[in-house]
Amino acid sequence: MKKNLLGLTREELEQFVVSLGQKPFRSRQIMKWIYAKGASDFDVMTDISVPLRDKLKEVACIGGIDTLERISSPDGSVKYAFRLSDGNIIESVLIFDAPRVTVCLSSQVGCPLGCLFCATGRAGFVRNLTSAEIVDQIIQIKKDIP
Structure with a gap:
């Protein structure tokens, strides 16, 4: 089951991205895309590497209603x-x-x-x-x- 990133606290999202082998600052980038820019698709997150976006698509989702x-x-x-x-x-x-x-x-x-x-x-x-x-x-x- 994919991890829904909506509703995670800043700390929970940071722990999640660190568990993927990423630096903690990536969680702030993802939060900015979701909450400030309204992103519902990892592909639009252009300041995040393509390999990380691909990994996020495998293991996570944004929303679901x-x-x-x-x-x-x-x-x-x-x-x-x-x-x-x-x-x-x-x-x-x-x-x-x-x-x-x-x-x-x-x-x-x-x-x-x-x-x-x-x-x-x-x-x-x-x-x-x-x-x-x-x-x-x-x-x-x-x-x-x-």
Whole structure:
């Protein structure tokens, strides 16, 4: 199973790249590509050697949620449905409230409360999301923020 780099702490990513025989500074380069430049593909990381990029493609990934649906409402809010790597579906919402932007993220699949008026609650609790799945929602939604 490939190591998902999203959601790793700086120290965890540094340990990972060192375990690949690389210098610790490579972790900072990778973090910059992922979080500052929005890279989701190792091939675009041009300041990282081709052999290291090839190795990363073999043993790691960046994210793993797929956008199933993106619905815009008249007030400008955007609702997202994401499919996780295990097939479960979660939802997130982007809310424009000038001068702020708010994002409501899912932190679990399903809900343990069981409220009868709520589809998620009626479905029941499945599991908590991983840190990578939570961070991936932010990265996907960030693409729609001007």
